[in-house]
Amino acid sequence: MLPNTEIQRPPSSMAEPFHVSIIERCHVSPPPDSIIPAISLPLTFLDIPWLLYPSNQTLLFFPKPPPKTTVITLLRQSLSYTLHHFHPLAGNLSSPPPPADPYIVYTKGDSISLTVAESNTNMNHLSGDHPRSINNLYSLLPKLPLTCMSRDTHVVQVYPLLAIQITLFTDSGLSIGVTAQQAAADERTLDHFMKHWASVCKSLLKKDSFFAFNSTPWFDRTVIRDPNSLKTTFLKQWWNRLNSPEDSIQETDHNIVQSTFRVTPSDTNMIKQHILAKCKTINEDPPLHLSPYVSACSYIWICLLKVQVTRDSKDGPLYLGFNAGGITRLGFEIPSSYFGNCIAFGRCREMKSALLGDDGIVFAAKSLGKEIKRLDMDVLGGGDRWISDWEELNIRFLGSPKVDSYGLDFGWGKVQKVEKIASDHDHGKGNVVSLSGSRDLKGGIEVGVVLSGKEMSAFTSVFNGGLMELAQ
Numbered sequence: 001m002l003p004n005t006e007i008q009r010p011p012s013s014m015a016e017p018f019h020v021s022i023i024e025r026c027h028v029s030p031p032p033d034s035i036i037p038a039i040s041l042p043l044t045f046l047d048i049p050w051l052l053y054p055s056n057q058t059l060l061f062f063p064k065p066p067p068k069t070t071v072i073t074l075l076r077q078s079l080s081y082t083l084h085h086f087h088p089l090a091g092n093l094s095s096p097p098p099p100a101d102p103y104i105v106y107t108k109g110d111s112i113s114l115t116v117a118e119s120n121t122n123m124n125h126l127s128g129d130h131p132r133s134i135n136n137l138y139s140l141l142p143k144l145p146l147t148c149m150s151r152d153t154h155v156v157q158v159y160p161l162l163a164i165q166i167t168l169f170t171d172s173g174l175s176i177g178v179t180a181q182q183a184a185a186d187e188r189t190l191d192h193f194m195k196h197w198a199s200v201c202k203s204l205l206k207k208d209s210f211f212a213f214n215s216t217p218w219f220d221r222t223v224i225r226d227p228n229s230l231k232t233t234f235l236k237q238w239w240n241r242l243n244s245p246e247d248s249i250q251e252t253d254h255n256i257v258q259s260t261f262r263v264t265p266s267d268t269n270m271i272k273q274h275i276l277a278k279c280k281t282i283n284e285d286p287p288l289h290l291s292p293y294v295s296a297c298s299y300i301w302i303c304l305l306k307v308q309v310t311r312d313s314k315d316g317p318l319y320l321g322f323n324a325g326g327i328t329r330l331g332f333e334i335p336s337s338y339f340g341n342c343i344a345f346g347r348c349r350e351m352k353s354a355l356l357g358d359d360g361i362v363f364a365a366k367s368l369g370k371e372i373k374r375l376d377m378d379v380l381g382g383g384d385r386w387i388s389d390w391e392e393l394n395i396r397f398l399g400s401p402k403v404d405s406y407g408l409d410f411g412w413g414k415v416q417k418v419e420k421i422a423s424d425h426d427h428g429k430g431n432v433v434s435l436s437g438s439r440d441l442k443g444g445i446e447v448g449v450v451l452s453g454k455e456m457s458a459f460t461s462v463f464n465g466g467l468m469e470l471a472q
Contacts, residue, residue: 020119020139020167027111028076030084041088041104043183044224045231046326046341049387050182051093051102051238054423056190057141057179060405061127061419064172065412066205071174072116075166075410078201083112085216086193088339093159093181098239101231104161104184115142115165123173127417131257131456137421140167141177161185173416186341188327191403192217198408205411217339224340225332233384258419258450261463263299265443268292270470271299271361278362287362287369294372296435296445297322297397298364303466304395304431305355307451307458318355320348320368321390322397329379344379345386346371347393395431398422399448406439415439420448 030036043051065071083090091106119126119140126132126140142163161184165177180190192215272295279286287294301320326342327334334342348367355364374381382389390396399420408415420434431450438444451459 018119018121018133018136018139020117022115022117024116026076026114026116028079028083028114029090029109029111030087031080034084034087036084036087036106036108038107039088039091039105039219041219041340042221043093043102043104044221044340045226045234045383046224046343047183048102048231048234048238049345049390050341051095052241052387053182053390055144055179056182056185056187057177057421057423058190058405059137059140059417059419059421060176060178060194060408060415061123061417062174062176062410063413063416065174065410068168071412072166074201074204075176076114078197078204078410079112079114079164081200082193082197085196086339088219089162089180089184089193091161093161093183095157095159095242098235101235102183102238113142113145113160113163115163117165117167119167119169121169122171123169123175123416124171126169126175127173127419129260129262131259131453134256134258134421134450137258137419140175141165141421142179144179144181159183183341185339186323186343187400187403188325188336188342189217189339191405192337192339194405194408198410202409202411215337218335218337219339221340223332223334223338224342225330228380228383230380230383234387237387255453256450257453257456258421258448259456259460260417260419261447261449261460262438262441263296263445263447264438264441265292267467268295268443268445270467271295274470275362275365278359282359282362284359284362284366287365288373289369289376290365291372292443292445293401294365294368296447297368298361299466300433300447300449300463301364301395302355302361303459303462304433304449305352305360306462307455308431315351315353317349318352318394319389319392320350320395320397321393322346323400324372324375324379325400325402326379329375344375344383345389346375347389395433397433397435399435401435401437401445404437406437418446422450 087106088104090110090112091104092110093102094105095102126136142165144163145160159181161181163179167175167177178190272290275290275295276286324344324346326344327336329344348371350363350367354360405418406415418436420436422432422434434448436446438446449459
């Protein structure tokens with residue numbers, strides 16, 4: 001189950017204020033006695049665009065678990081059992097030369113990379129809402145193994161799909177960092193995987209002899225229809241990118257920090273009423289769709305612009321992008337346990353001068369509401385431009401408040417903090433804001449913002465000050 005184990009001893013002293021020591025690297029496969037046939041999954045048109053986007057990264061912080069040796073054994077064993085059901089994640093993405101399609105393939109013996117580490121700091125510092133160094137958070141996340149060349153002469157590149165890092169802290173808490181190739185699984189699928197893993201681990205801890213899987217993954221790709229032949233369009237764009245020089249990866253600025261902001265249901269209702277009142281004052285029709293999501297995103301969009309407006313004084317269009325769930329929008333039945341991507345892409349366009357005016361939040365909400373309504377009616381409309389539209393984004397919202405990661409419990413208590421981490425590839429390419437459901441407040445939204453230390457101080461003032469002003 002655990003071949004190729006590499007043990008590293010941590011250094012005898014910790015000279016740096018913050019340090020993470022790798023104590024073990026290994027590979028975890030499904031149990032040796034698992035009867036799993038080799039599987040090959042073609043990518044659908046909903047998967048292919050994500051080949052061009054950085055990996056999905058999530059950090060989960062947990063309170064004090066059982067003793068170190070026990071918890072590592074439990075997590076490793078339960079991960080192996082879980083991979084029996086989610087075995088494609090232990091496989092690889094194979095990219096043959098054109099005109100062949102890329103596909104996911106699993107064969108017996110495939111595995112995922114698991115890293116065990118220790119940190120010399122207190123978990124509560126890294127899991128708080130205050131500004132934390134993005135580089136420190138990155139050190140708790142595993143990197144996907146490098147792309148390699150396959151022995152199969154017909155396959156050019158092979159991409160691992162999943163890597164996990166467990167980090168133990170001085171206050172006995174731990175974090176689980178998950179890095180996944182987004183072309184293999186969207187946030188819904190990864191949440192399905194994590195919930196199974198937690199359930200198995202909890203059963204092992206309680207010494208239960210039976211693992212209850214409420215819904216096993218659905219691997220049949222034929223349920224995804226492609227009425228607009230978008231797969232052909234996306235494959236051409238993917239092949240063109242393979243022949244283009246790669247963007248150079250710059251080291252992340254040490255002054256970049258991530259903070260968490262909380263938007264309560266009371267806040268979103270207050271923002272909504274403010275938008276509706278302004279619409280009446282300026283004789284504007286109200287937004288077509290003014291949900292808590294639209295209210296929160298509109299407010300965050302305006303707050304970010306107020307902080308960063310001095311970067312460029314020229315007027316012009318600004319673009320905001322977000323993921324749109326496809327299971328309820330595509331118009332044909334898709335099992336909720338479908339394994340793969342089932343999300344579309346939404347893009348809003350509005351002039352900077354309108355957004356920065358006194359009534360900017362109205363135009364932000366109208367733009368978001370209009371785009372969501374368009375997606376509800378024709379989610380694939382303009383789909384051929386999804387990839388090119390990404391290049392124009394000034395801000396992108398990732399994650400979804402509807403995914404309840406705070407429900408995860410591996411047996412020693414629910415998640416203390418969830419962090420969605422933007423890839424270091426994203427820095428310098430516009431703002432990436434992460435959204436997740438609230439741990440303590442039903443209907444609340446947790447917002448992850450990444451900025452320089454100076455900009456974060458300004459954003460905090462604008463964000464909190466704006467909500468206080470609305471509450472008066």
